[in-house]
Amino acid sequence: MQRRDFIRSSAMTAATLAASRLAAEESNAGDTPREVDGVHFQKAPCRFCGTGCHVQVGVKGGKVVAIQGDAKAEVNKGLLCMKGYHVGLALYGKDRLTKPLLRKNGKLVPISWKEAIDTIAERIQADPKGFAMYGSGQWTIPEGYAANKLVKGGLGSNHVDPNARLCMASAVTGFLSTYGVDEPAGCYDDLDNCDVLITWGNNPAEMHPVLFSRVMDRRSRGERVKLIDIGTRRTRTTEFADEYLEFKPHTDLAVANGIAQQLIERGEWDREFVEKNCAFREQDEPATLNGKAMDFEAYKAAIAHYTPEKVAEISGVPAEKIRMLADLFASKDLKITSLWCMGMNQHTRGTAINNLVHGVHLLSGHFGRPGDAPTSLTGQPSACGTVREVGTLAHALPGGRVVTNADHRKQAEDIWNVPAGRIPEKPGYHTVEMWKRFSTPKDTGGDISTIWVQVTNPGQTLPNLNQLFFPSRKIPGKFLIVSDVYPTATTEHADLVLPSALWVEKNGVFGNSERRTQQWFRMVKPPGEARDDCWQLIAVAHRLLELGNEGMKDRDGKFIFHVEKDGKAVPIWDFAHYYDVNVDQHLFEEYRKFTRLKHKDLAPYEEYTKARGLRWPVVQQKDGSWRETKFRFASFDDPYADKSRPIDFYHSTTHDHRAQIWFRPYEPPPESPDKEFPFWLCTGRVIEHWHSGTLTMRIPQLRRSMPGSYIEMHPDDAARLRIANGEKVLVESRRGKLELSAWLNGRGRPPRGSTFIPFFDETLLANLLTLEDYDPFSKQPDYKKCAVRIRKIG
Amino acid sequence: MPISGLILTTRPGSEACVLDALRAVPGVTLGEPMGSRVPLVAEAPTLRAARDLTETLMRMDGVAFVDVVSVDFQDEEL
Numbered sequence: 001m002q003r004r005d006f007i008r009s010s011a012m013t014a015a016t017l018a019a020s021r022l023a024a025e026e027s028n029a030g031d032t033p034r035e036v037d038g039v040h041f042q043k044a045p046c047r048f049c050g051t052g053c054h055v056q057v058g059v060k061g062g063k064v065v066a067i068q069g070d071a072k073a074e075v076n077k078g079l080l081c082m083k084g085y086h087v088g089l090a091l092y093g094k095d096r097l098t099k100p101l102l103r104k105n106g107k108l109v110p111i112s113w114k115e116a117i118d119t120i121a122e123r124i125q126a127d128p129k130g131f132a133m134y135g136s137g138q139w140t141i142p143e144g145y146a147a148n149k150l151v152k153g154g155l156g157s158n159h160v161d162p163n164a165r166l167c168m169a170s171a172v173t174g175f176l177s178t179y180g181v182d183e184p185a186g187c188y189d190d191l192d193n194c195d196v197l198i199t200w201g202n203n204p205a206e207m208h209p210v211l212f213s214r215v216m217d218r219r220s221r222g223e224r225v226k227l228i229d230i231g232t233r234r235t236r237t238t239e240f241a242d243e244y245l246e247f248k249p250h251t252d253l254a255v256a257n258g259i260a261q262q263l264i265e266r267g268e269w270d271r272e273f274v275e276k277n278c279a280f281r282e283q284d285e286p287a288t289l290n291g292k293a294m295d296f297e298a299y300k301a302a303i304a305h306y307t308p309e310k311v312a313e314i315s316g317v318p319a320e321k322i323r324m325l326a327d328l329f330a331s332k333d334l335k336i337t338s339l340w341c342m343g344m345n346q347h348t349r350g351t352a353i354n355n356l357v358h359g360v361h362l363l364s365g366h367f368g369r370p371g372d373a374p375t376s377l378t379g380q381p382s383a384c385g386t387v388r389e390v391g392t393l394a395h396a397l398p399g400g401r402v403v404t405n406a407d408h409r410k411q412a413e414d415i416w417n418v419p420a421g422r423i424p425e426k427p428g429y430h431t432v433e434m435w436k437r438f439s440t441p442k443d444t445g446g447d448i449s450t451i452w453v454q455v456t457n458p459g460q461t462l463p464n465l466n467q468l469f470f471p472s473r474k475i476p477g478k479f480l481i482v483s484d485v486y487p488t489a490t491t492e493h494a495d496l497v498l499p500s501a502l503w504v505e506k507n508g509v510f511g512n513s514e515r516r517t518q519q520w521f522r523m524v525k526p527p528g529e530a531r532d533d534c535w536q537l538i539a540v541a542h543r544l545l546e547l548g549n550e551g552m553k554d555r556d557g558k559f560i561f562h563v564e565k566d567g568k569a570v571p572i573w574d575f576a577h578y579y580d581v582n583v584d585q586h587l588f589e590e591y592r593k594f595t596r597l598k599h600k601d602l603a604p605y606e607e608y609t610k611a612r613g614l615r616w617p618v619v620q621q622k623d624g625s626w627r628e629t630k631f632r633f634a635s636f637d638d639p640y641a642d643k644s645r646p647i648d649f650y651h652s653t654t655h656d657h658r659a660q661i662w663f664r665p666y667e668p669p670p671e672s673p674d675k676e677f678p679f680w681l682c683t684g685r686v687i688e689h690w691h692s693g694t695l696t697m698r699i700p701q702l703r704r705s706m707p708g709s710y711i712e713m714h715p716d717d718a719a720r721l722r723i724a725n726g727e728k729v730l731v732e733s734r735r736g737k738l739e740l741s742a743w744l745n746g747r748g749r750p751p752r753g754s755t756f757i758p759f760f761d762e763t764l765l766a767n768l769l770t771l772e773d774y775d776p777f778s779k780q781p782d783y784k785k786c787a788v789r790i791r792k793i794g
Numbered sequence: 795m796p797i798s799g800l801i802l803t804t805r806p807g808s809e810a811c812v813l814d815a816l817r818a819v820p821g822v823t824l825g826e827p828m829g830s831r832v833p834l835v836a837e838a839p840t841l842r843a844a845r846d847l848t849e850t851l852m853r854m855d856g857v858a859f860v861d862v863v864s865v866d867f868q869d870e871e872l
Contacts, residue, residue, distance in 0.1 A: 004797070007866050008823070008835055011799035014864045015833035016825045019801045039866075058866070068799075068864040079801065079861040082848070088867070089841075213803075213859050220803045220830040220858055701845045 010036055014068060018078035039066050043073075043612065044520035045510050046084045047503040048690045050137070050378030051075060051208050052512025053084055054612045057504055059523050064088040064504065073612040075188060075516065081209035083690055086699045090502070091524070093486055093698025097499035098528025101491075108497060113529060113575070117536075119496060121543035123450045123479055124155070128549075130442075130449035132159035132434050136456035137167070137380030137387050140508035141517070142587040143534045144386035146561070147454070148398065150541050153416040154551040154560050158403050158428030159448065161394040163456040164380060164387035165431040166463075169778035170345040171376040172388055174354020177281075177289050177777070178362075179659050180651035181400060181598060182388050185632040186337070186373030187514040187615055191215050193371030194337035196226045196328055200357060201252060201343020201784070205236040206687040206747075208341075208377055216240060228325070230255065230317075231343065232682060232784075233712075233756055234749040243321070246751060249680050249785040250669040251315035253349055255322065256356035257666065258311030260363055261303045262326030270332070270365025274661070277647050278362050281660040289351070289777050290653055294663065302663045314666055329364035335371030336361070341379060342684065346783040350775040352664035359661040368634040368647045378513045379691070385511015389600060389616075390591065394428035399594030403427055415593050417554040430779040432772055435462055438478060439471035452481040454533050455500070457692040459490035460762050463781040464735045464772040469493075483533050488694050489762040500533050501526035502695075507584040509608065515600075515615045515629075519608035522579070534587075535578045542573035598651070599640045669785055670773040673753065677733060677787035679717070680754040681769060684784075686747075689760035697760070709761035710743040713790070714752045718744050721792060728793040731757070733786055736768030739793060755788065796844045799864040800851070802832045808856025815854055821847055830858075841867060 034041055039058040046053045054073030058066030067088045071078040100116035101108040111119075124131045133151050135144060139162070151160045175182045191197070191214050204212040218225050229241035230252065238244045247255055263269040280299040284292040294302070308319035328334060338361065344353045358374045366372040378384055391398045401408035409423045416422075429437060429448065435458065440446030462468045472478045473493045482494040485502040505526040509519045538561045545552035545559055554560050563570045563586050571577045585605040595602045601617040603626040608614065614628040619639045621627050627639070633649055635641040641648035642657070649659045673679055688706035689696040696702045711731055713723070723729055725744045730737060740757065750756050759766040771786040804812045809830060816822055816834065825833035836851075838844035844865070852860045 007797050008837070011797050011835045011864050011866065012823065012825050012833065013799075015799035015801055015835065018799075018861075018863045019825070019828050019831040019833040066864070066866040069862065078863055080863070082845070082862070085798070085862040085865050086841075088865075210861075213861055216859055217803060220806070222806070701841045704842060705845065705849075 007037060014078070018069065018071060041068065042521060042523055043070055044504050045381060045512070045518040045613070046080070047087050047090060047381060047695070048083045049208060050380055050383055050513040051210055052381065052510065052514070052516055052518060052613065053080060053210050054518065055080065055084060055087060057088065057523055062524055064091055064524060070612060075512070075613070076210045079210055079213060082687065083696065083702070084210070086702060089699045090695040091505065095487055096485060096527045096530065097487065097491070097497060098530055099499060100529070101497040103495045113531070116496060116498060117539045117543050120452065120481055120540045121547055124540070125544060125547045125549055127449050128155045129157055130447055131155065131157065132429065132438070132448050132451045134431070134434065134451050134453045134456065134458060135160065135162045135392055136454070137162060137164040137378065137383030138455040139386045139392070139533065140382060140584070141385045141390055141511060141591065142509060142584040143454070143537070144390040144392045145398065145587050145591045146534050146537045148390060148392050149416055149560060150537050152397065152403070152423050153412065153418045154541060156422050156424060156551055158394050158424055158426065159434065160392055160428060161431045161434055162387045162392050163431070163458065163461060164383040165393065165780060166346070166461065167342060167379050168345050168376065168383050169393070169780040170347060170350025170354055170775050173289055173351040173778040174358060177291070177351065177653065177660060177662070178355055178358040179633070179649055180653040183384060183515055184373065184375045184513070185368070186375050187630045188214070189630055190337045190371050190373040190375060192218065193335055194225065195334045195371065196228065196336040198228045198230060198336065198338045199237055200230050200338055200340040201232065202340050202377070203235040203237045204339060204377070205240060207379070207685055209687070211377070212237065233751065233754060236747060243324070245317045245321050247315040247317050249682070249754070250347070250349070251666060252344065252353050253356055253664060253666040254306060254311045254314040255317055256353065256360055257303055257306035258308055258322040259325045259329055259360050261306040262308065262323060263330060263363055264300050264303060266326070266330065268326070268330035269363045273365035273367070274363060276645070277649060277658055278661050279654055279656070279658040280663065282663045287776060291662065299661070299663050329360060329366060332365065335369060336366045337371060338374045339377060341377040343784060345376070345780060348670055348773050348775050348782045349664070349667060350780050351777040352662070355662035356664050358659070362659055362661050368631065370631065376513070381512065382510035384513060384515065385509065385517060389511055389595070394430050397423070398591055400598035400600060401594065411597060412594070415590065416560065417556065418560065419555060422551070432468065432774055432779060432781060435468040439468055439475070441475050442477065446475070449477055450479045450481065452483070453490060454483040457484070457488045457490045457694055459488065459493055460692040460765060461759065461767065463767055463770040463783060465765060465767045466736050468772060483536055484694070485530070486694050486698060488692065489765065498536055499528065499530035500536070501530050505530070506532040507582060509584060509588060512613065516613035517602055517608060517616060518613035519605065531575055532578065534583060535572070535575055539573045539575070669782070671771055671787050673787045677789045678753070679788050679790060681731070681733065681786050681788040682750070682754065682756045682784045683759050683766045683770060684756065686758045686760060689758070691760070693760035693762060709740060709758055709764040709766065710746070711740045711790070712743050712746050712748050712750050712756040714750055714754070715744045716752050718742055721790060723792050729790050730793050731769060731788050731790050733769040733788045735771070738764060738766070738768055740764060755790070796838060796841050796865060796867045798836045798844055798848070798862060800834050800836055800848065801861045801863060802834060802851055802857055803859040803861070804830045804832065805856050805858045806830070812854065812856040819850070
């Protein structure tokens with residue numbers, strides 16, 4: 001058989017097997033060949049979004065040459081989206097960074113790794129409190145864990161924060177203030193079981209396509225799944241929706257309150273569920289995340305204001321549609337899943353709207369059965385695993401611990417074996433504050449002098465770049481270090497650039513949106529001198545040790561990243577020896593000790609080498625096997641739930657097994673269109689590109705499909721301003737301006753008075769326009785609404 | 795020349811006309827349909843053309859979804 005015939009036959013076999021599994025509704029049968037035509041296949045989670053699809057990566061001759069959807073993966077059941085299809089090519093852009101680069105006389109020039117590591121360590125040693133680490137939800141779990149340990153356990157500073165602060169911090173505060181513990185109770189199985197799917201400001205058809213396909217696939221089997229899209233702009237998801245409810249930006253709080261008002265007024269709330277499992281809560285003064293208790297009558301009185309007519313007046317959603325939503329939630333026979341992502345999280349009332357959507361599910365009892373779930377999605381592959389679980393936020397510690405709690409600090413100091421009192425009780429700077437202080441001179445409060453960025457691109461993705469990013473580049477003494485795989489809008493302005501290994505060029509572990517922890521092994525070598533981010537952290541820590549930094553020693557005088565093999569220390573700070581042991585496994589097993597402290601138990605590393613991920617808590621059974629948990633708090637599935645009750649919120653903030661139903665009033669946004677700036681601006685992603693485009697713009701097929709940014713406008717607005725499709729316009733906000741082409745009736749269709757700009761294009765920075773105002777609890781900025789004006793150029 | 799394994803999902807009632815249309819698309823080899831799902835292999839001279847072909851399939855009347863199962867690009871210059 002000719003080689004091409006063989007490949008063609010393999011492709012048809014894979015497609016037929018996947019189709020037959022789908023037809024039979026099987027998700028976990030069959031296997032993928034390990035060796036096909038000299039191509040060796042191994043499993044890995046996809047590098048892109050938070051869905052957590054598994055792929056089989058085909059390697060031949062030291063290169064990735066093929067990608068297959070992993071037939072054994074429950075998440076994607078052998079399927080991939082268009083970005084996953086191209087994920088192998090993300091490694092092979094022609095401009096990979098291959099050498100450390102230091103800015104000398106205004107130019108980035110190649111230097112040795114030794115000089116690079118020395119430079120970083122010396123800067124930190126000179127001013128450890130002025131050093132901050134800025135990471136991401138693309139850090140692997142061991143990378144984020146090492147960064148957290150280096151800074152919090154080693155340097156005794158809490159200035160670590162991730163870009164996930166910009167994408168899901170409000171989901172975290174929403175879960176914490178509702179259930180007392182972070183992350184969704186349900187999982188993707190809810191998508192297979194729901195009768196109604198409500199997308200709240202969410203566009204999974206383009207941003208999480210495999211999950212959306214999973215739902216649409218049910219329709220193709222003849223199942224009835226009602227899709228309700230609640231949004232501010234029509235998207236590809238809207239095309240599949242049974243109902244599209246368009247609300248005025250920021251008024252989703254009124255919509256959620258309107259549903260609750262109707263359930264209460266009609267007496268159709270789930271009295272038994274609420275009386276057994278819930279309590280009511282409202283904001284205290286000064287505002288804290290825990291708020292203060294209110295009784296049902298007070299809640300009822302507060303919510304009474306949100307009649308369907310009043311909500312229609314605030315939100316623009318017709319009163320009968322609010323009643324329709326209430327009808328659905330009042331139906332006990334239906335199973336309802338709510339999905340959300342950036343639309344609810346990038347919101348100056350992000351915590352509040354998260355609370356309200358949880359509240360509608362709790363009030364109506366649509367919780368805890370497969371298909372009945374309020375579920376947030378994440379945009380990055382390990383926003384949950386590395387940021388939320390490893391605790392790389394400035395106030396957090398691994399395993400759901402917080403720095404403000406003395407017991408939690410002691411637990412971390414004991415596991416890290418570092419001296420008592422090492423971890424400060426004051427949270428470090430959250431993202432906006434960190435960058436604001438970096439962009440402020442030291443003598444006027446700018447106490448952050450050095451930031452080390454790994455696996456993210458703040459020069460493109462921070463809001464209001466003219467305030468938070470660019471000023472630092474002109475202030476003497478501010479030093480920006482960036483580890484990345486390609487030149488970016490951030491490396492362009494960096495003082496020191498470190499070339500990093502990407503995805504299957506290193507070992508890794510990610511944690512996806514449904515609490516699923518996923519592991520992979522290194523399959524190919526990185527180009528040139530590119531090296532693992534985790535190694536970079538350990539090498540700097542060891543250099544600090546050599547410079548006499550006592551923080552790099554544990555209580556026994558050993559290096560904080562001490563690793564042994566056969567009883568002998570392995571010098572993992574020397575890259576030549578980094579792969580003498582599996583450093584990931586060593587760090588993961590240490591991190592595992594934290595995960596048992598708040599019922600987020602992980603299995604041993606070895607278990608993940610065999611599985612396509614496991615959802616925590618993962619608990620060992622009497623026969624020695626490890627069992628994952630699909631539905632937390634539901635006693636039929638969660639090993640930690642009290643079996644005497646169907647639902648057990650065992651991390652209740654009120655310590656009485658109750659979740660909190662919050663009253664959160666609608667409040668206007670910090671900036672709205674006015675005469676001077678008459679349009680709403682929303683920013684976001686497009687299907688071709690992932691986040692700032694660092695990877696996807698290197699994939700020629702994706703770059704050619706969507707080569708540059710644009711502004712979506714309503715045709716009536718464009719006609720009034722005499723703007724034709726494709727014409728250049730100047731878009732201005734109070735913070736910056738940008739020239740873009742207008743796109744009328746494009747794939748997204750904003751209503752009159754609204755516009756949309758994607759943020760993937762590093763040559764057209766959408767964040768010159770955006771607002772840095774943030775939610776008071778999550779500190780997450782609002783990228784979804786600010787005011788702009790538009791005028792035709794020329 | 796990239797070779798991709800795809801599954802095309804048809805909208806209810808559209809199976810026959812979609813299959814007819816697919817038979818006329820160059821570079822597409824159809825597998826045995828299973829209800830609303832059609833496994834197929836798509837071949838194109840370049841990755842760009844492969845993507846364009848997939849986009850074409852997505853836009854066809856009666857097609858609900860196109861999912862990717864595999865892609866082999868070992869002959870492609872990277």
